[in-house]
Amino acid sequence: MIQLHDIVKIYPMGKRELTVLRGITLNIERGELVAIMGPSGSGKSTMLNLLGCLDTPTSGNYFLEGKEVSRLGSGELSQIRAKKIGFVFQTFNLLPRLTALANVELGMRYANGSDRKLAIEALERVGLTGRASHRPTELSGGEMQRVAIARALVKNPPLILADEPTGNLDSQSGAEIISILTSLHAEQKITLVMITHDADVAHQCQRIILLKDGQIVGEEKS
């Protein structure tokens, strides 16, 4: 599913350069549930951005479903994000002026076009049937994150990337979100990569990758 080969990412910082990733080589199989852990500044988010085709590496190769994507232009990257990747963010990133249902439909806009029926189904799958017409401000944090998950999975992508999905939630909501994500993974064989600070969350994943100073320093399999 995902093959990273010697990925390096350098950000120019004024006159100096900041090397964030120093040669990451990694394979993730289709249907894997992977957690990425590491201290702040270890390059987790940068790595997830690269995996999500929001950014391109300075050097190295990234194969997504066998296709080299590290040298693509912004238009082709948009196409890949639209069709193949669902994002779940720490801060939910819903559009406040749209209802829950409309936010979910937004997930399909650039893929195959909006389809209300599919959006309602997606809301059902995250257990929010009754909240379809609520706006994000009328929802709790856990509910907002469930809308975000519905938005990510509504286009049925092969890969879902989650950046600390429980980071802004209390522990009970967090646990619910994790159980939704793990059961989705189990039912639909979606490849799921998530960044987390929470060891308990990480241990519910099949594989844990430890990142430090832009390098993979360890791997655990449970």
Next chain:
Amino acid sequence: MKKWLEPFTNAWVGVATHKLRSFLTILGIVIGVAAVIALMSIGKGATADILSRIEGMGSDLISIGPGARSFGGVKGALGSVQTLTQEDAIAIQEQVNYINVVSPTYSTSLQVVAGAENMNSQVTGVPPEYQDIQNLEIAYGSFFSAYDYQRGAKVVVLGSEVKETLFGDTDPIGKQIRMGKNIVRVIGVLESKEAMWGSPDNAILVPLTAMQQMVAQPRTSQGERIVSSVVLTVSDEEQTDYVVEEITSLLRDRHRLGLGVDDDFSIISIQEIAENVSEATGTLTLLLGAIAAISLLVGGIGVMNIMLVSVLERTREIGILKALGAKERDIWLQFLLEAAFLTFAGGIIGIIVGWLVSYIVSSTGQMTTIVTADIVILAVSVSIGIGLFFGFYPAWNASRLNPIDALRAE
């Protein structure tokens, strides 16, 4: 939902979300479009008004007056030489095609006395055809006949204002007035009529034959009888230019003007005046429209300002849309359509407001206004064009945002 419809509905949602802001943004466009439409309609109305007055004088009318003669490069004033003669009029009648009737006139200033009222005014001797040529209507009484003309009857037809001065409200028909040393009988009063110049309201018309008996008509050195003007109507208005040319060459011939010598007469056709006037008022209308268009431009800059703010404010939204797979085209299309939507709505409201203003102006009766389809189409297309033009830069800015930075924005 149809896929091609989505950008439009998205743009509509974007506009409808910020109702007050959207309204304030389009206010500039509304005022601009309304001003263009109202001012242009007033300009066009004024043009039509003036033209209809000119046409009222008879669009087939050609008037020939005495001109100036140059003496060694110094040009005298119009009318400073008296070369136009009754014989010229006869020659024109006989030799130029597309002409109905030719009427020479001779005016002179005379003391006019009726009872206790006394005024010094211009008395004009004309043939009976003059009535038709000048489109004169008789309010009461009658105009003098061909028979009156032949026998040189001492009768007079008064303009409405002259009648008012001399007789007040009393009936003047059959009354006698003294004109210089002669006694003439009033046989008719003209209907009041607006005209650009030489209003018939101030006219005192007598048969030219009678005039020749009352005052000594001057003659040229060749013995031709000098007249003040020659008026005529053309039978085919299309041929006005041709007729003017023919008369010019005929008169130059008769007056023995050599090459390079200026005309000693001047020819004015109502058609030419109408053309000149409508050209001048057309320029004026354009000027009014241009002034109004400046406010449209200012409105467009307002739209650009708001769109830039809107892009800044929605940076995070743009980041989210990009993460969801929106291409650059999707982003700029959305913002561009929002801007075009705003200005289009502004254009429509502006048309309604402008139309109302021009309706109110014309209903006061002071001015005529005409709203034509071309003004409306122009105003709407310009307003949409302004939206696209001033929306382009903000939209392009939005589409170029880096999704990672945009997602981090607060």
